[in-house]
Structures are given as C-alpha cells and as structure tokens.
Amino acid sequence: MRSDTATITDALEDAILNVIEGVGNINIIVAGKTGVGKSTLINCVFRGELAKTGSGKPVTQQIEEITKEGHPLTIIDSKGLELKDFQKISADLEFFIKKRSISGDENKHIHAAWLCIQESSNRVEDAEIELCNMLKKLSIPVIVVITQSMFGKENDFITKVKKDLNAATAFVQVRALAGEFEDDDGELYKFKEKNINALITETAGLIPEAKKRAFANALNSRHQSSMKIKIEQAGKEVLAASTLAAVAAASPIPFSDAILLVPIQVGMLAKVGVTFGMDVSTSALTTLVMSAVGSGAVTVVGRVLVTGLLKMIPGVGTVVGGAIAATTAAALTKALGAAYIAVLTDFCEKNPGKDLDIALIGAELKRKMSFS
Ligand SMILES: Nc1nc2c(ncn2[C@@H]2O[C@H](COP(=O)(O)OP(=O)(O)OP(=O)(O)O)[C@@H](O)[C@H]2O)c(=O)[nH]1
Ligand SMILES: [Mg+2]
Numbered sequence: 001m002r003s004d005t006a007t008i009t010d011a012l013e014d015a016i017l018n019v020i021e022g023v024g025n026i027n028i029i030v031a032g033k034t035g036v037g038k039s040t041l042i043n044c045v046f047r048g049e050l051a052k053t054g055s056g057k058p059v060t061q062q063i064e065e066i067t068k069e070g071h072p073l074t075i076i077d078s079k080g081l082e083l084k085d086f087q088k089i090s091a092d093l094e095f096f097i098k099k100r101s102i103s104g105d106e107n108k109h110i111h112a113a114w115l116c117i118q119e120s121s122n123r124v125e126d127a128e129i130e131l132c133n134m135l136k137k138l139s140i141p142v143i144v145v146i147t148q149s150m151f152g153k154e155n156d157f158i159t160k161v162k163k164d165l166n167a168a169t170a171f172v173q174v175r176a177l178a179g180e181f182e183d184d185d186g187e188l189y190k191f192k193e194k195n196i197n198a199l200i201t202e203t204a205g206l207i208p209e210a211k212k213r214a215f216a217n218a219l220n221s222r223h224q225s226s227m228k229i230k231i232e233q234a235g236k237e238v239l240a241a242s243t244l245a246a247v248a249a250a251s252p253i254p255f256s257d258a259i260l261l262v263p264i265q266v267g268m269l270a271k272v273g274v275t276f277g278m279d280v281s282t283s284a285l286t287t288l289v290m291s292a293v294g295s296g297a298v299t300v301v302g303r304v305l306v307t308g309l310l311k312m313i314p315g316v317g318t319v320v321g322g323a324i325a326a327t328t329a330a331a332l333t334k335a336l337g338a339a340y341i342a343v344l345t346d347f348c349e350k351n352p353g354k355d356l357d358i359a360l361i362g363a364e365l366k367r368k369m370s371f372s
Helices: 005-023 038-045 086-101 126-137 156-164 196-204 209-218 224-248 255-276 282-293 298-310 326-350 358-368
Strands: 026-032 055-058 063-067 073-078 112-118 142-147 170-173 179-182 188-191
Touching (some): 005 209, 005 255, 005 282, 026 038, 026 086, 026 126, 038 073, 038 142, 063 086, 073 086, 073 209, 112 126, 112 196, 126 142, 142 156, 156 170, 170 196, 196 209, 196 224, 209 224, 209 255, 224 326, 255 282, 255 326, 282 358, 326 358
Parallel strands (some): 026 073, 026 112
Antiparallel strands (some): 055 063, 179 188
C-alpha cells in the first residue's frame, strides 16, 4: 500500500468524502411576524450571511427553506404570523415538519425552533401561542427569542410572554444589531448586540451529539460562545483521531509505514477545519489538506508529517527501533491536531466573523510544525 500512490490518493479522497458525509445537516425553524428581525438574527448568529446570500426555496407563500452550498444548516423561515390566515401557515408548517420527521433521513429532521417576538410589539398573538403549542406537540423544542430588545430586563411583557408561551423550553431577549437612539433632548444612546451568546448556548443544548460538528461549522466565529463550541468540538475530533491512530499502531508500525496514519490525520484535519467553519465541499477540504501538509507527491506526505511531528514530541527525536508505537502514533496525531486548533483559533480571533483563509491557515500550520 505504501508505495502505491493511486491507493493513497484514493485513501485521502475517501477520508475527505467520509468527513463530508459525516457532517450531516441541521434544520432550524425561525418563525415570527413579518419584520421582527428574523433575517438579521440569522445573519448575526450564523456564518456566511446565510439569510442574505443563501438561496430561498419557497415551500408556501409564507414558508421558505434557506440553504447555501457548503453550509450544513437549513433555515426554515416562516413569517406572516400576524396575518388573518395564520392558521393556514401553522397547518402548512405542521405538514412540512411531519413530512420531514417521518423521513428515514435524519438530516431532514427539525432540531429546534426560534419563535421570534419583537419586544416593542408588547403583545402575544394567538398565532404565536398556537404555533408554540403545535411545535411542542411535535417534539420540536422552542426557544422564544424576544427581538430588538432595548433593555434586556424582565418586564411585564416578558412575564406575559413566559406565561402565554409556557410550552417553550427557553426565553432569550436579544439585540442582533448595534444601533443608536437620540431622545427629544438630543441625548444619544448607543446599543450594542445583546445576548447572542446566550441564544447560541441555548440552541447548542438542543443539537444532538452527532450533529454538533455541523452546528459548530454553521456558527459565526465573531461570538465568544461560537468559539467555545468550535474549540470544544475540535478537541473531541482530535481525541477521536488520536485514539484511532493508537489502534492503527497497536502493533508497532515500521517508520516507512507511518503513512498508514495519514488518512486518519487527514480526516482529523478536515473535521477540525469543518468544525471551525470551512465550507463542507470536496474542493475546500482537499485544498485544506494539501495546503496543510504539502502539495507534492502524496506518498511523501506521511513521512513529512511524521518527521515534522516527531520533532515536536520531547524525547522522541528519532524513532526507536525504526518503528512507531501506539503511544507515539497517538501523540503525533494529538500534536498535529492541537497545532491546527491553535492556528485556526488565532485566525478567528484576529479575523472575527470572516471566512477562513485556507491557504494562509495551511501555511501557518506548516510553519508551526516546521514542515517547510
Ligand atoms: N436596531 C435594531 N434593528 C433591528 C434588529 N433586528 C432587526 N432590526 C431591523 O428590523 C428590520 C427588519 O429586520 P429583518 O431581519 O428583515 O426582519 P424579518 O423578520 O426577517 O422580516 P421578514 O423577512 O420581512 O419577515 C430591519 O430594518 C432590521 O435592520 C435589532 O436587533 N436592532
Ligand atoms: Mg426575513
């Protein structure tokens, strides 16, 4: 296997395809009256200006499915709860959810709903109560999001919302847009974004473990809670890969066979990249892997990886007896993963909310691991 370039190339392709398949899809309903701030909220929480740049496929006149290539999140945007025929919207939504939940494909299931109510509306509509109860009946957890919140404190209106919508699992008062307000005396008040971190954390709690990588991917890196979720998830990916590497090297593998570890490490790099928000596509992930470990003949990648990594592990300057033991294989993989997480975290902290620059990140990883 080790001298067969075609086989190794296939193995890398397989590793990347596996990662893409494994990401899956999450689906979140965002419902509310027209103009309450749903699109603004979606663009604030998730990466890639999803509501602005994603393509909307109309399900009905008031329900739209928003998706974006390479983005593992689908938003089911439903507006018009203020309309007279809201019962039709609710019935349409119920039909849509049921159709998806009986589908054998878990990637179609709805994971959560945000019911958005504008704070200044000062009233709870019958449509909102009915929708909340319907979602609960269908086992869709609802987070009531009080939008464009001015004060963020519990007032009479919030108390009423909590009472009327007691079928919801959580309530968060948010402001998705910074802004200013000038009063009659010319006094200027500035408002910052508010409670977006709380909304992200509440929502994360509703996402099944198997879909956490997709959720981490979808989050906008400019929020502290997004970064926490991404870093935690990436740590899990690295741990899983180092366990796999240890298993692969359970009987010590000759140094020249270190290439056996490459698909595991490539898979790990791709998973960590996805977790941090890289597009879920073959081309993006192939670029990621190539820019991280070198674009030359794939056959040398394994050796380059191993030689580079060995330098990083104290006491393992050379491979004892020319073989790699399970503990070394695990340590190598862990060191590579930790370095990649550090590079990605640094990029996100310096460029909050920006698309990941794959080439720059790859170059930085190489520099860090002294591959080049
Ligand atoms: N100041 C402030 N304005 C906001 C906030 N959220 C939304 N807006 C404004 O409210 C208006 C409506 O926001 P959208 O996000 O388009 O509302 P929507 O619910 O998606 O509207 P429809 O798609 O028409 O149902 C826009 O002018 C936003 O800029 C906020 O948190 N603070
Ligand atoms: Mg909208």
